[in-house]
Amino acid sequence: MRKEILSGIGVIISLFFGNLFTFSNSLIVENIPPIKIGHLSSQTGSLKDQHEYAIMGARLSLEENNVLAGFFGKEFSLVSESYTQIKFAPQKALKLIQEDNVIAIVGNLDEQATLFISELTQKHRVPFFNSASKADNLRGVDCHRYTFHIKPSAAIYISAIGQWLIHKKNLTRWYFLSDDSFANIKIYEQAQHFLKQENGREIAHEIISTGKSTYLPILKKIKYTNPEVVFVILNSEDQINFLKQYKKYDLPFQVVSPYMDIVQLWKHDAKNLIGVWPTIWYHELFRYSARELNNRFFRKYNKPMDSTAWTNWAAVKIIGEVVIRSNSTTGKDIIESLESNFPFDGHKGSALTFRNRDHQLKQPLHLVTPRSEPGKRKGDILKIVTRVPIPGIKVKSNSLEGLGIPHSESKCQLESL
Amino acid sequence: MNYLIVPIILAYLTFFTDLTANPLAYVSNERSNSVTVIDTKTDKVVDTIAVGNRPRGIGLSPDGRILYLALGRDNAIGVVDTVTRKQIDAISAGSDPEAFSVSPDGNRLYVSNEDANTASVIDTQTHQIIAVIPVGIEPEGVAVSPNGMTVYVTAETTHTVSVIDTIALKVISTILVGSRPRAAAFTPDGKQAYITSEIGSVVSVIDTKTNKVIDSIKIEKKDKQIKPMGVIVSPDGKHVYVATGRGNLVAIIDTSTNTVISYIPVGMRVWGVALTTDGKKLYTANGISNDVSVINTETEKVVATISTGKGPWGIAIEK
Structure with missing residues (x-):
């Protein structure tokens, strides 16, 4: 529905203003609610200390996505949820899906919660991006079509x-x-x-x-x-x-x-x-274009970018770029785009794509x-x-x-x- | 007094007229803070000019008298007198300038400021920044249309090209292109622009009237790390030459079909490219092998390899 509305407005504006479409961006942004991306983060065990970096990575990416989205009359927002007891993970995810109407969820979660949310998002047909769990079973017997893994497997x-x-x-x-x-x-x-x-x-x-x-x-x-x-x-x-x-x-x-x-x-x-x-990432990586990303992160937070920040940055960035390029927010379109060798620039010197057989990001x-x-x-x-x-x-x-x-x-x- | 000055001027003119009889190619060497000067007729190095820190982007004034250099570590555009072959000035140009383009009338420089997400416009007479224009994130390549009316600025992180109206000094359109766009080049008639994308490994073709992507050309070769970087269109508009970075090749695109018709092996990490005015010779800056390959564009063969300073990045050739 959102896609149809955006397309419809785009066509009307294009007819009237032709190449001046981008001048009208601010008007469109004011009238269309932001596209919501869910972010779910665990504050239990070893992930507690990573939570801050996960949020920082995701927020930097949101800013970058919004510069791109602004050129095309769109806007993203990040709906963040976290929990301190794993039993709350499914209900937090359900809230993101059913109340906040997010188009995708990024999960910085432990193995067990990642498995829960992977199954839940498969059921609700919402793309899910695993940024923290390296468990091989999530890419094996427990893999799901709507789940993509930014974090490398064990x-x-x-x-x-x-x-x-x-x-x-x-x-x-x-x-x-x-x-x-x-x-x-x-x-x-x-x-x-x-x-x-x-x-x-x-x-x-x-x-x-x-x-x-x-x-x-x-x-x-x-x-x-x-x-x-x-x-x-x-x-x-x-x-x-x-x-x-x-x-x-x-x-x-x-x-x-x-x-x-x-x-x-x-x-x-x-x-x-x-x-x-x-x-996955280290803040002293300067080759390729790693320097630019590391500098942006450091300028914003006065802290070095670590691997957790990178995986969460990458997940939110991928979602934003796929939505803008495909001009769609539906889960099916997002998945089809990512399965068609979508080349992601992770500032690692080569195009990063997902492996189609298990949805693991190759990096x-x-x-x-x-x-x-x-x-x-x-x-x-x-x-x-x-x-x-x-x-x-x-x-x-x-x-x-x-x-x-x-x-x-x-x-x-x-x-x- | 006059009869002292006149012979000096005559001797000066004679000396430098002789030196500049053949068009010269200037190569920026980012790791040795120098410019290698090559005679394009003999393909021999005739001089090396010491310049500021980390020279990358390079361009000549229309009369060839001034050479401009983006000096990344000096946050400036270096100004080199091509007669005396000395750096005579450095124009403050914002943070870490990497690439720029000289307007066809020579009155302005359009500079991308990578860290600031802006393009700066510099008056070449006053050396003042006359406008700072927000563009995409990590701006890089800059190209001015042949009529000087528009400037294309690529932005690597937003994968966009900002189209700047040079009268209003405002962005009038933003175009989504392949992933991580690097450089841009217009056809001589200005009707199309070719944009290289490093990560997308494509060259996007833009109709400059509508500012829309009308074609996307995949640049790929088995077992090669193709990363489209520098780009230039031949003077007759029939071919586009694309440097492929660590692919160590130059791809040639036929503009009538927008397909790659051949790949020419050159030095390592080929980046900047430049053509002689007649289009018969293509020069490529090879950043890792520290040399320049010279290609005969008719035979599509490398006819010379010229040693440069360390890290050759960009090339500008006199008209």
Whole structure:
């Protein structure tokens, strides 16, 4: 209905004013309500600290979308909801859909809530953009046609660090350390599978409980087993604590993680840490056009842009651009646009598109490691090791399409529109 | 006194007339803060001019006496006397100027200000900014129509082209083009404009009468990272030459069909392009290989490769 109204007004104005259509934008904006984009954010667990960055990213994007929309007589608004208990997630999402009439929802949510909302939005035919959960099942057995994933999957993170270890550093003997949480055991299994596919060897898998204060017995055990790689899969605080102790103990083995929460890391002195891990975004990325986006974010908030801010910025930006280009706000049209190789400029130097088989955004990542000394600006604590896919390595898995679970192993079956 | 000055002037004119007998190409080197001067007849470097910090956008006054340079780190447009080959002035031009265009009468410069989301209009006589015009986010490429009546300014983040009326000094239309538009070029008759889009990997064709996109040309080649960047239309209007960045190729578009008819391999990270007045030679600035490729446009072959300073970005050729 909204599309028909906009089209109708557009035709009438075009007939009367021809090329002066854009001069009439302000008149149209005054008469047409803004197009609403929903934003749902968790303030529980590890996502609590990310909430602020998620909102900042989404708001920057809203501003940018409104500059574009203003040229064409449209306006967007962001309806933000958050919760502190996961049980409220579905009702917050329902409010966005039924009361606020949002055209799409961006969710910065944990795995369980992402699954709830993915099912709910599928039922209500509202596009949903996952900006926080890396669970592989959401791109596998639990995938949905109306859900798109900005956040890389766990398998993509594992591939990214794994490519570097196997094909760049030739390190194939891995020691795994994980906690006993369901999510991290799943990540371990995926990493173990990757290593097997690459003909590497698992030296050991040590499962520990969360919240340990000392890792000395484990460090001694690692030293004894003499691996080439120590692969750490712990929650953020434990991971940082372990990497600090690992550095202090001064083991010679390459230590890596499949991911790191930089917002958590900013609370610590990174020079006491060691390790390499993949990241979606880092505020010291200056190549391509990353500098411009990082500068815009810093100018607006006086804070560096992190990966959470980027995924939420990207989700809102994609929604806005698709609506303007397709001149439609219907879920079906948004999905058809995104499934037709819609080229998104994520300031990463190449067009980013969604993989049609599971709706995962294909994007380069960067491997980072702590600097020995902090940089000039607040938060300058890491340095870039390499971009992934890694330049110069010619294997199928070292490509935007190949990162993550291969097509042959995908269990995703998207519904019809 | 006069009989002292006259011979000096004569000697000066003789010396520089000889030097400028062949049209010269000027290449901005963003990483060595210099301009390489190339004789387009011999394709040899004849001089290197030291300029301000991070020169990228480059353009000549219609009489060829003044060379302008966008100096990103100086927040200025550098003014170089092409006779003495010295930078003689720097015009304050807002934050981080990257690209600009000189009006056909030489009286104005139109400059994109990337961080400020504006286009600045500079009077070349007074060196004053006479207007600051809001455009899209991250403005980049600037092109003035052959009749000087309109200016197209691309904006990378909003994927738009702002059309500025040069009399009213206002945006009269905004056109949505391919993702991340970089450069713009008009056909000699001014009826169409070609806009390159780096991320969309397309060249949008705009009817300048209606300010609407009438065609979109995909620029793609297997196993190449094609990123359409610099663009120029041949003097006869029959061909459009598109630099493809890290694709290390120049794409040639036939304007009668708006299709790519060939790709010519050049140096690494090809960016700025310029043609000699007769259209027989195309010069490309290759930012990573630190050289300029010279293409014979009839045979579509590279006939010379000329070493430059570090990071050659843009090229301007005398008329």
